[in-house]
Amino acid sequence: MKLGITGKVAIVTAASGGLGSAIAHGLAAEGVRVVVFSRSQAALEALASDIEKEHGVRSLAVVGDMCVAADLKRLVELTQAEFGGVDILVLNTGRPPLPSRDAMDENDDARWDQAYQTQLWGAVQVTRAVVPLLVARRWGRVVNIGSASVKQPMPKHVLSTVFRAGVSGLMKHLANEVAQHGVTVNTVCPASIQTSSLASSYNLNERLKSIPVGRLGRPEELAALVAFLASDLAGFINGTNLQIDGGMVGAL
Ligand SMILES: NC(=O)c1ccc[n+]([C@@H]2O[C@H](COP(=O)([O-])OP(=O)(O)OC[C@H]3O[C@@H](n4cnc5c(N)ncnc54)[C@H](OP(=O)(O)O)[C@@H]3O)[C@@H](O)[C@H]2O)c1
Numbered sequence: 085m086k087l088g089i090t091g092k093v094a095i096v097t098a099a100s101g102g103l104g105s106a107i108a109h110g111l112a113a114e115g116v117r118v119v120v121f122s123r124s125q126a127a128l129e130a131l132a133s134d135i136e137k138e139h140g141v142r143s144l145a146v147v148g149d150m151c152v153a154a155d156l157k158r159l160v161e162l163t164q165a166e167f168g169g170v171d172i173l174v175l176n177t178g179r180p181p182l183p184s185r186d187a188m189d190e191n192d193d194a195r196w197d198q199a200y201q202t203q204l205w206g207a208v209q210v211t212r213a214v215v216p217l218l219v220a221r222r223w224g225r226v227v228n229i230g231s232a233s234v235k236q237p238m239p240k241h242v243l244s245t246v247f248r249a250g251v252s253g254l255m256k257h258l259a260n261e262v263a264q265h266g267v268t269v270n271t272v273c274p275a276s277i278q279t280s281s282l283a284s285s286y287n288l289n290e291r292l293k294s295i296p297v298g299r300l301g302r303p304e305e306l307a308a309l310v311a312f313l314a315s316d317l318a319g320f321i322n323g324t325n326l327q328i329d330g331g332m333v334g335a336l
Pocket residue numbers: 097098099100101102103104121122123124125127148149150151176177178179180202206229230231232273274275276277278279280281282
C-alpha cells in the first residue's frame with residue numbers, strides 16, 4: 085500500500101518517549117520529515133538523531149511545553165524556517181497526573197487543574213498554533229492521540245475521561261470546520277499499548293483479562309494506524325474516534 089506522504093512534514097507533540105516517539109519513527113519510515121516536540125532536550129535530540137540515521141529523513145527537535153504559548157510560537161517559527169510549512173499534526177499529550185487510579189473524592193483542585201492543563205488546554209493551544217499552517221497548504225491531516233476512555237469510561241479514570249472527551253469534542257468541531265480546506269481531523273482511542281508508563285500505572289495481569297486478543301498492544305501498531313490516517317488514502321475518514329484496544333471496549 086502506498087501511503088503517498090513521502091516528503092510531507094509532520095509535527096509530533098509529546099514526542100520524546102512512549103507512543104510519541106514510536107509515531108515519529110512510523111511516519112519517518114514512510115519518508116515524512118518529522119519535527120519532534122516536548123520538554124526533555126536530551127531525549128528529543130537523541131530521537132531526532134536516531135530518526136535521521138534509521139530512516140534517512142531530516143528530523144528537527146524543538147524543546148518546549150505544550151501549555152506555553154511562546155514555546156508553540158517558536159515551534160511554528162522553527163518548523164517554517166526549516167521546512168517551509170507543515171502537513172501533518174500528531175497531537176499527542178502527556179499523561180494525566182500520576183498515580184492515575186484515584187477515585188473522585190481523591191482528586192484535589194491541583195490535580196484537576198494539572199489534568200485540565202496537560203490534557204485539554206495544551207491540546208487547544210497546539211491546535212490554535214499549528215492548524216492554520218495546514219489550512220494554508222489546502223491539504224492536511226490532524227491525528228489526535230486520545231484514549232479508549234472516551235468510548236468506555238473506566239473506573240478511577242475521571243481525570244482522563246473528562247478532559248479527553250473535551251479534546252474529542254474539540255477535534256469533532258475542527259473536523260467540521262477545516263474539511264473544506266482539505267484538512268481531515270481524527271482521534272485514535274488507544275488502551276493497553278505497552279509503554280514504560282503503562283507498566284508503571286497498572287496491574288498488567290489484571291489488565292490482560294479485559295483484552296479479547298489476550299495481549300498488550302505494541303507502539304508500532306498504533307504508529308501504523310496513525311500513519312494511515314495521516315496518509316493521502318485516508319482522505320474520506322474525518323471526524324472519527326477510532327479504537328485501538330485489542331477489543332477491550334465493550335460497546336458495538
Ligand atoms: N499507552 C496507552 O495504552 C495509552 C492509552 C490511552 C491513552 N494514552 C495516552 O497517550 C499519551 C502518550 O502515552 P505514553 O504511554 O506514550 O506516555 P509517556 O510514555 O508518559 O509519554 C508522554 C510524553 O509526553 C511528553 N509530555 C508530557 N507533558 C508535556 C508537555 N506539557 N509538553 C510537551 N510534552 C509533554 C513527555 O515528554 P517530556 O517529558 O520530554 O515533555 C513524553 O514524551 C498519554 O496522554 C497517555 O495518557 C496512552
